Amino acid sequence: MLQKPKILVIKIGSNVLTKEGGRPDIERMSSLVTQIASLKSDGIKVLLVSSGAVAFGRGEIKLPEKIDPILKKQIWASSGQIELINTYKGLFKKHDVAISQILVTKEDFRDRKHYLNMRNCLLGLITQGIVPVINENDTVAITELMFTDNDELASLTAAMVNADSLILLTNVDGIFDGNPSDPKSKLISLIGNKMPDLEEVISPIKSSFGRGGMLTKTNMAKKAAELGIQVWIANGKKENILFDVINQKAASTFFEPNPKKQSTKKWLAHGDQYFKGEVVINEGAKNALASNKISSLLPVGIISVKGDFSKGDIIRITDESGVKIGLGKAEYPSPIAQEKIGLKNQKPFIHYDYLYLFQNA
Known part of the structure; x- marks a missing residue:
């Protein structure tokens, strides 16, 4: 049974925020911000997990091809994060919505005390009507402690703040039973409690900007649903997508949630890498x-x-x-x-x- 979200985590992928060639899609960002502001005015507490720092940095700074790939990404992330957060700040300000910036690494989820401190901060922000804009701190994250991608970070965040809803926005309508570009592939609109193994049918294609792919999204969505969080994977490129998802009008994949688990179990559920x-x-x-x-x-x-x-x-x-x-x-x-x-x-x-x-x- 679908419920109206009370605490909603929205993850926006890099390919949603950028046009072909990697240029920032300010119009798309503006549309999503307008929808988030409307959801807030309807009483929903929203946390935003946003990719895009590396893509924004790539558009700002040209680097030699020979530079170490990790260093290149760190430079782009540290530069692009400024542009990303300033763009969000300006767009949200038009709706009189304050935002904050939260940069995290996997280490922040490893220690229970640190985890609770971060949880208290996030809950304090949304209680005051502030939208936290959360991203991985790519500048300091080392390879073995990087999130698979922001889908993992969004799932962790949803569990942390005891969110009841999670929307993962990508550039396709959801999970397909084959390659999304194949006309014969069909959208899987509902994945039930029994959580079938979908690895055989999900396309392994990854985005040009993100680290993960559809399989990562599915695994993180399944884990969140297991913890009692209702999850959608939907196309962030479509107009009014957030409204349509919540009103059950959008083509998307919905993961049916299990009964809720207590908060300590939610922390542990994501601990297999920590x-x-x-x-x-x-x-x-x-x-x-x-x-x-x-x-x-x-x-x-x-x-x-x-x-x-x-x-x-x-x-x-x-x-x-x-x-x-x-x-x-x-x-x-x-x-x-x-x-x-x-x-x-x-x-x-x-x-x-x-x-x-x-x-x-």
Whole structure:
């Protein structure tokens, strides 16, 4: 059942914000800003995750071909971000809407305290009617800690602020059962709770500006929907697309949400790239976690502990065959965890409230 958004995260991709050849599409930006301002006036709290810094920078600064690609991107991002945010500021000002700039890296989502500080800041901004414009800090992000693309950042942000809705705007109508450019391909308008595996039918084509592709969008949308967030993938190049998506008039792909999960579970759900250690558990512990009973992970069910971690760090849980079962927050550091392996009558290593199990486990 579709619900009217209360907290909405909108992600705008690079190809939505640029014309052919990479020049900024100010008219498109202006149209989207007008729609966002209208949604705000209707009582919806909006957070904007916007690509475009590198594309804007590329249009501003010409660099020699021989420059290191990472350095080239950093230069374009640091220059283009100024142009991007100033353009947004001017467009939103016409509607008397204040904005703020938030630049993040994956490290900001790794530490629970840091995560909560950022969450409180974002919630404070939208409570005051300010639209946060969020982007990856490409200037300082290193390759292994880069987001796959801003679809991942948008999904993380939606989980962080307990948003009920997420719209991913790209330059196609949604997920197709083949290459979107093939006339025979059909739009998949609804992806239900059971989340079918769509990897075989989704085009692997990536955009010329972004890092990700449609498969990334699908995976991030599925993860957000699993956490209880309603998600649309839609064509940001179309007029009035935000209005039409929310009013169910747009050609798009809608991901049906599961029941909502508590906020700590949402933080953990995206932690598979941020974990600091790993525990292997026995079959008895695996069955206990998978049962309908509320179960924490106890040391008696742990076979081995890997990694150097502190209390509060994210830990990955696997079975004896190496199958990933879930993620959790460590209740004590690795040296103590090592000492307690297999012992009975111990406090939980991962409490149920800080335990997230993968759907396919």
